[in-house]
Amino acid sequence: MKVFWSWQSDRPGKLCRNLVQGAIVDALKMLSDELALEESDRPEIDHDTKGTPGMPLISETILDKITAAGTFVADITTVGRSEVGEGEIARELPNPNVLIELGWAWARLTDEKIILVANKAFGPQRYEDLPFDIRGRRAVVFYEASATMSGAERKKVQDDLAKELRSAIELSLTGWLTARANDPGPAGVPSRDGDPSVWFPVGKVFEHQPFHGGAGQMSVGSDEAPRLYVRMVPEGFANGVPAALVVHQFQHRAGGTGPQPMYTAGSGDGGLNDEGVIRYGIKTTDGVKTAWSAAQWFEDTGELWSFDTARLSDGFFLLNSFIREATEVIERGIAMYDHFSRTGLLRIEAGGTDLKGTNWFADTSHGRSMARRNQVQVSEARRKWSDAEIIAFVTSAGAAFANVYGVPKPDENLVRRMLDR
Numbered sequence: 001m002k003v004f005w006s007w008q009s010d011r012p013g014k015l016c017r018n019l020v021q022g023a024i025v026d027a028l029k030m031l032s033d034e035l036a037l038e039e040s041d042r043p044e045i046d047h048d049t050k051g052t053p054g055m056p057l058i059s060e061t062i063l064d065k066i067t068a069a070g071t072f073v074a075d076i077t078t079v080g081r082s083e084v085g086e087g088e089i090a091r092e093l094p095n096p097n098v099l100i101e102l103g104w105a106w107a108r109l110t111d112e113k114i115i116l117v118a119n120k121a122f123g124p125q126r127y128e129d130l131p132f133d134i135r136g137r138r139a140v141v142f143y144e145a146s147a148t149m150s151g152a153e154r155k156k157v158q159d160d161l162a163k164e165l166r167s168a169i170e171l172s173l174t175g176w177l178t179a180r181a182n183d184p185g186p187a188g189v190p191s192r193d194g195d196p197s198v199w200f201p202v203g204k205v206f207e208h209q210p211f212h213g214g215a216g217q218m219s220v221g222s223d224e225a226p227r228l229y230v231r232m233v234p235e236g237f238a239n240g241v242p243a244a245l246v247v248h249q250f251q252h253r254a255g256g257t258g259p260q261p262m263y264t265a266g267s268g269d270g271g272l273n274d275e276g277v278i279r280y281g282i283k284t285t286d287g288v289k290t291a292w293s294a295a296q297w298f299e300d301t302g303e304l305w306s307f308d309t310a311r312l313s314d315g316f317f318l319l320n321s322f323i324r325e326a327t328e329v330i331e332r333g334i335a336m337y338d339h340f341s342r343t344g345l346l347r348i349e350a351g352g353t354d355l356k357g358t359n360w361f362a363d364t365s366h367g368r369s370m371a372r373r374n375q376v377q378v379s380e381a382r383r384k385w386s387d388a389e390i391i392a393f394v395t396s397a398g399a400a401f402a403n404v405y406g407v408p409k410p411d412e413n414l415v416r417r418m419l420d421r
Contacts, residue, residue: 221291
């Protein structure tokens with residue numbers, strides 16, 4: 001979604017164009033990382049067209065951008081005043097190019113999508129001083145920045161203006177922001193029918209290149225047992241989905257490369273496969289090796305999907321282990337996504353399947369209870385995931401498990417203690 005910025009350069013940039021543009025950018029960051037600023041890319045009067053008669057050309061491209069904009073912001077600061085006779089009041093005159101762009105915006109956008117700003121240090125200082133046609137159509141966000149102000153004072157003005165513009169833009173884009181807030185997020189790779197914890201069919205054999213490359217092919221069967229899982233589905237990347245080899249070689253700050261399974265104890269393997277990149281932990285039973293935990297990164301979508309059967313293999317669900325391992329998968333995944341310039345929504349899903357027959361672990365038999373239902377599935381989509389929001393999410397997932405087992409739900413304080421935070 002684009003916010004079009006119609007600027008003027010007749011007044012000093014540090015007091016008008018640059019200051020307002022900085023405030024708009026700050027306001028957009030407060031609202032959503034999917035909002036972007038679109039400047040009017042006409043040449044500046046005092047530079048590109050200096051000495052050229054007439055007004056700079058407003059291209060059809062600019063007009064098309066205005067038509068497609070979600071919100072239009074225009075600087076109507078006074079840049080001149082009309083010649084008047086004795087006793088008459090001079091009219092405040094905004095930049096003519098801004099007025100042309102504003103007229104085009106009014107013809108194609110609703111009033112609610114148009115926001116006007118003005119620096120009172122140059123005028124107009126009052127709503128009543130606006131040109132009549134503007135005064136009758138839309139209120140103005142006033143600010144005051146003068147040449148005598150220090151840099152710190154101008155920064156304070158910009159910060160205050162950003163807050164006002166945030167409110168104005170939020171009101172202007174109410175419908176769009178509401179729709180995005182209610183967006184369930186990208187669907188990602190389809191899961192197995194009746195089982196949200198994995199993407200592959202029963203009996204799947206994972207095949208991949210050797211971890212360090214070279215000839216040959218490695219393979220391992222999949223383990224069918226009660227599972228815990230976390231999946232992360234990004235909406236997009238600023239520079240496109242990264243190549244599988246780049247993800248395979250990505251070095252985490254905490255150690256390790258590429259996608260990491262939820263449970264990593266024991267031996268493991270992985271490499272490039274037909275879907276992207278896989279890592280897995282190995283269980284050996286009667287000489288047969290299977291993957292009892294795995295993480296798959298999907299090259300087509302950028303999705304990261306991790307599952308684990310090890311933690312439920314003894315028939316007990318350990319909340320502490322789930323909280324720690326799910327949080328680690330999420331935080332490592334977000335760090336990798338940040339490195340590859342993820343954009344838009346990031347949907348995180350966590351849960352478990354085939355839970356019936358397993359028990360909530362407790363030190364005493366009185367505290368243990370068997371699962372009432374077979375699945376847990378918790379999903380949430382956000383554009384930005386802070387540490388607090390990650391903790392809130394894993395807390396809600398832990399609460400969903402507690403509900404299935406019929407035990408008291410954990411709160412965030414307990415989860416923070418489990419994470420040593």
